[in-house]
Amino acid sequence: MAILSKIRERSMFLIIIIGLALFAFVLDPSTLGDFFNSSKVNEVGEVNGEAISRQEFATALEAYKQQAGGRVSEMQAAKSVWDNIVRKKIYKNQLAEAGITVGEQDVWNEVINSPSVNNSPQFQNEAGMFDEGKFKQFLADTKENNEQLWSAWSNYMNQIKDNAETNTYNRLITAGLGASLKEGENEYMIENTKVNAQFVYVPYSTVADSLVKITKSDIEAYIKNNKAQFQVEAARDISYVKFDIVATPEDEVAIKADLATLIEDFKKSSDNKDFLNENGSETPLDLNYKYNANVNQTVANDIFAGDKGEVFGPYKDQGYFKISKIVEVSKMPDSVKASHILIPFVGAQRATPDITRTEEQANKLADSILTVVKRRSSKFADLAKEFSSDKSNAEKGGELDWFNYSRMTPAFRDFSFTNKKGTIDVVKTPFGFHIVKIDETKNEQKVLKLATYSRKIVASEKTENDVFQKAEQFALAVSNNKDYAQVAKDNNYNLRPAVGLKVLDENVPGIGNQRPIVSWAFGRDLETGDFKRFDLEGSHVVAIVTGKTEKGLMPVSKATNRVRPILLNEKKAALLSEKVKGADLQEIAKANNTTVRTANGINLKTPTLSGVGAEPKVVGAMYNAAIDKVYSNVVGSRGVYAFKVSQRNLPTALPNYDSNRKKIAEARKGLTFKMYEALKEASDVEDNRANMYVSN
Template structure:
């Protein structure tokens, strides 16, 4: 009994733990077995030693997904929520160290001064001023009676607090990011000083690559010496073969024949909508008229010679075999011009918040306006300006200018294109009641209504089975001695690489969102050389792990492509420097079988040397050089240089440098994102989310 009592006392705790375990199971069923490992139960990360709990993360994740709907994938949502939590904790940590607190009063003042609150008539008194007591009562009632709305208000106030903390910190930092007049002066002279120079340039390409060797050990040493540039996250490299499930010629012929068998029944039916439904058409009925240019070009001319009741096809269009029946023939313009007065009602689409009239009231108002403008069409323009809720056209007297048949909502479209110039009437659409005046029509021509039966061209069951067997045979053959690439080559299968996949990625190049493949590749049980077959939508994929990279420094093998050219150029620079023995530029040029070049108008803002390209390091050296002194062995981007600065033309001094100083200061104050990134890089951030999203 004592044990049962304890269980009852802690039932809520057990429910939460079980709920979190089920959440992890939904994310990845294979995590259930080891979910109750303490690190997984308690946290998904840390920021400067402060834990980010699983409860906190999952609560914010669910709130975020409810807010954005289906606009983001699971991994995108996870990343955005993680970034938001990390940002919040970093700012809170910075403010805490500075002894600054964003309190309840700060949040409250921000909320009640927001225009959406302060200007809301619901929270105003009899004379139109904001009433704080009314707003407090509204929140109290909402909290008591409307949990969903209260949740939204709570989230809003939490966002206010988070934004307040971020803005407070950024404002404090940027307040100190000014600049001195001396900095303004230095910047002005650096940007506007022009140099004239003579130089000798020997490109690295003048030394054959065969004369220079770079060892693996040298690459490893360079990586270690420049470790900050070669830190890598854990990643996986895979290759895969994709077996697409596509309809064969035999499949297409069979589908075409099955559609042809329906032609006679389609001709005789009097209810085309019912016919499409009963015969499982893959597309639904379209009640709009079509002009010839809108119909499949291969059959359009033939169809537009037909009469009502005629059936055409089968023809192939956008992955379907189709037969089309003419259900109506008319003559109508392909474009029209109209004016309207829109009278919306409560519940209509895009209705303004201040609209309170009912649907019946809106109909009465629209009919009364119709009566007036029918008596006197000249009043239409003035009424549109004063009565229409479509402010864009209302300002122009209701004029919508010229538009095509397919642009407007169906009932509006039908009135304008099936009526005649000068007609005036009332039409109801999802946006409200429209008083419409047809102002013009042009390019009248034949238009048809077509009922179209469609059958999608997809692979047959036998074809699907054949593709499955092919992928399965490849997987089995690859398993023997890990001969993935050999077997693929023997069968002329195309292998595609996906390099550098990260643990929380979801897209595999060439396959799109395939989180399951990435999760498998990062599983603790998956080793380099392992393979697996995956059944995707429309294809089967056999994936093969070619390499596993652990978090840390990039390996010499992977760094070779970026490091080797640097080391090669360094060694070539030494070989070139051995020939820079002359004391004059002419001697150096002669020894290297080249010429002395001239350059003028050089400045730090555009560090380009004529005939050599962009060389910021060399131009920087020139800027600080003494006049007429020879400088040698200056290593640039493309080669080795010797130079002499023959003239340094300083700009005209300014009376003061306030404008430049102000520009520097303003530029610094826009660097809040860079400030945050610097703080984040200096913070100790640990991300354990991979435990939730990978198979272990």
Template sequence: MAILSKIRERSMFLIIIIGLALFAFVLDPSTLGDFFNSSKVNQVGEINGESISRQEFSAELEAYKQQAGNGVSEMQASKNVWDNIVRKKIYQNQLSEAGITVGEADVWNEVINAPSVKDNPQFLNEAGLFDEAKFKQFLADTKENNPDMWRAWSNYMTQIRDNGERNTYNNLVTAGLGASLKEGEAQYFTDNTKLTTQFVFVPYTSISDSLVKVSKGEIESYIKAHENDFKVEASRDISYVKFDIKATPEDENNIKASVAELIEDFKTSTNEREFLSENDSDTSIDDSFKFEREVNVSVASEIFKGAKGDVFGPYKDQGYFKISKITDVTQMPDSARASHILIPFLGAQRVSPEVTRTEEEAKVLADSILTVVKRNKNKFADLAKELSSDKGSGAKGGDLDWFTYNRMTPAFRDFVFDGSIGDIGVVETPFGYHVIKIDGQKNKQTALKLATFGRQIIASEATENAVFQKSEQFALATSKDKKFFEIAKENKYTTRPAIGLKVLDENVPGLGNQRQIITWAFGKETKPGDFKRFDLEGSHVVAFVTAKTKKGLMSAAKATNRVKPILVNQKKAKLIAEKFNGSTLADIAKDNSTNVRNASGVNLKSPTLSGAGSEPKVVGAMFNAELNKVYKNIEGNRGVYAFAVTNKELPTALPNYETTRKSIAEARKRKTFAIYEAIKKASDVEDNRSNLYVGN
């Protein structure tokens, strides 16, 4: 009874579900199975029939983002991960069909033969040889005690496997991409044969465009006849009006006045860092010295005449109103030369994987090096070559050449610019311990430390509200009359187009990364004529969908600019051909009010005709022509040609053609990317990632 009661309570829900399923079946019977098939909902694509689940894709995406950090956007990460999955699956499929497997032993051999593993002191035995057992124990301990490091090692070994599969396939294919001596001979003669020719050239521009009409039907026919050239992804065209939230002159004057009110308090302040914090400065303390060329040019000369404690401003600089107080004055060089020996430790920045010494051990080593080089400076270069982890400078005895004040990390910089030539010391930076020797200093001059209070020049609340009202009024007027462009024109607003936006794009031309706008444009309920207001950082935007392109063939309207010139030239070629009736080049030239031209040294490597430009199709026809025979109505890039080849100069035959053969073979073996692209094109790849990023 309880079960029957539950069914009765939910009968309406069941009726709706069944009704929706039957409705889908009426529209398309094949969708009935998909309606109840959760696997369709939970996949982001298929590669040669193999489903890629959301779970698999999301796991790889998350791993990639953790590795890449903040330097990659969501959509960039999505594209890179999808491309990697496609590449991996395609190569696996090719190897599977060939009956070839990259096994665990292959991966393991690649790992233990990597220099970073086999040469790592941590995995060497007492005899200084790589100990596989030590490495295995290290991996076992890592898996047990350090999940993050184990994840990194697992990813590394997975990458080794993927690279192994790719390289195995490419090596197998390229092994068969050699070239014969006969091919070498043919290529040699093709590249080095030179023609002497006479030709008549009538350019397409000799006929006015107004005399040639191209219909929409002709454009459509051309598109259908060249389908592969006009396949397009789904896209959207939008136009938008941007309302920037910018400070008005009144806002600027108010900000400048508020900063000026702080000058007297700033002068008497004994703790500048605290002053900036208490008064909510939009700029922070900069503890580095400044040279005059580094200070805003409008106040630099005035500031550098000042003394410690003086305050200058307000002045406008890089979007702020500022006041600056001199906190220190010194004389220092603007550039210096130094040598260093870098001793990194575990946890330092950019440290190599093989570095295992602790910070304490690195300090002891650096101090011992300092003792040696202080006693004998001549040993510095040899120790740098032997011990410094900075291999670039180490190879030059530690020499860093000349550098400016701001180039080095602060602790390193301060030692070199505050010290004297010949000083040697140990300095700790985020990269480890440096044994530093000051080799030179030049251009000593005044330098100042400035504490600068800054207030960003931004729009006031009243200005923000006024801009919001303008954008809202425009959106409301558009919703009422549906006349986006007319209303924009009436109000003298600039409309900006964004053509051909793809479903997984994130950048809108003129607006930058605005994924939300693209997501809206591709929403299932969004159609041409729809609009929406978006509140962006620093602006409001009213966007309007102007066109919706489905996946398939490009429409005639979109293809017109590309196809029409081709069809126009084809029709002009027929009109020109009507005047190519003469039996000799002289007759043809006379009928077309032009001259017979001469060209010598014509070759296929550089298919250019004097006075006509690059014409590979015409030059190709010349190479296959009989001597002294007139050929007519040859359509080129720029016009119609008639020609006769008067001489064909063959190059001197060689004893053998091994050099050319080898060149052809090497060029073919470098085509691994083209090989992959060809396999990919022949594969069945279905990308449904848009389902993850565009709502229903």
């Protein structure tokens, strides 16, 4: 019966849905197809009416993430891929409208003329010239036999095509971005015309804020009249309390006591590596030599006064409790100066493509050079210049600067620090074979090899449970009492805000990368006051939605702090307008209990008034004003002005203004990024990625 009941319920649901669809069809027959069309569900956006499907986006996203090799987050990758797709479609649309096509031959020419292809020995003939036939054969063989490599080449050629389309369009636009001689002349005049003036300045601060009333309707009206400035994306405000799971002093005492029980067994152990592994050390065995400065300074002197076999600790160090056993005592310099000749081989790290010798051949060459320099060390510098692949110091005869123990690769380091001045030998490293000569050493001192057992300082299970209970109790209190701020205050919890989170953000201030919290905050049915507990790595967070801003015009509550100062100044300007009027600057100054000021040598390039600051509107008015005429009630950024221009010094006229014209033209041609921003602003871009990344 229960099953039949469910079928009846679903049947009724379907009848209602079909009825609504038919009703819509009666009103507008074209809507029926749209009603049942699920294509919108499979789209992440549109650019000028062209859909971006989920499949297209997902394929590009996966390719980008593989190329990035895990170095970017999901949302960083999604943003880059979206931007790339939008850019590509905008440029394709522009090229199509202009009737311009970038063909296969154009792309092919770009590919074969790129240095990475044209200069590759793999595609050159016996004369060392690029052979197009060889390259074509390589691509044909790759397509047939190596799917992964062919995919990489296909992506590369597609990228070449995209770049060619972008560059073609940009070149066409920049070709028309010249400048006239008249523009050059105007630029010259603006930069070099100097104005001397007298002015009276009455700052807005002379009118008390209390004398000006700004209402909510004033702010609403300003927003509506300046819609372009107040368009905002959807945003959410949250507040949260973070409950960190950290070890208590009692937990630390317990961990330290546990380590103390291992000391005697550690002393007796003949295999330090096994001891660390069997007892669960959280750091591996490190038998590099340690200088006093490399060891925790609270115990360093005690350890360095010890003998081989002694165990020290437990001591606290960088989030761990440790016990350390002296394995070896020696003496070494703290820095060495050496020279080397590097002989790499095929497969060695950083080996350049022109290296063709095998490892065996490299070893033989290194031994031959060693034989020569051991007989005559004076030949070392010349042989370094001739044979060493380390060009950064080959010209200096292979000489390296002073280096400390931690700088070089292990084999090179160990040889350098455990041998005496003048020692020469061959050392193999991942970079190849080095003929190394120790030139100088300094500051010889005691060093130790230490086997160190480590236990991370973490909260006990009891502490974890206690923290969890606190988070749960706070969440419960919030559910019973909507005044979450008061609940936090009563419990002495730190309530932190995260304001203006965007739908595709992943970072929450104070917590870091927590995409799940952002996704939850944008849930469709979530309302202000709703909350949730999140279990994070090392903490619990109870988050509360405190504000919602929908896409469109900024709400008054959000815009008030931005609009109020503007409206204050506008209303203060109106109040001051009657006081900053007249035909005589001295009278205007006297009426406003101020003085007449002087401004000499001002120009439009740097529109600043001495003692006041930047005032582009006022300086612009001075630039165009008649000489010796008083202008009053001039509204500026910082106050209201009256002024009189006493002198306008024009620069010497030039025979022509071609250099200025060229400067303007070159500056314009370098702004291709602004071209794209203008195209994007003029395009109809619909971004629905949030549907993929927001929990419902």
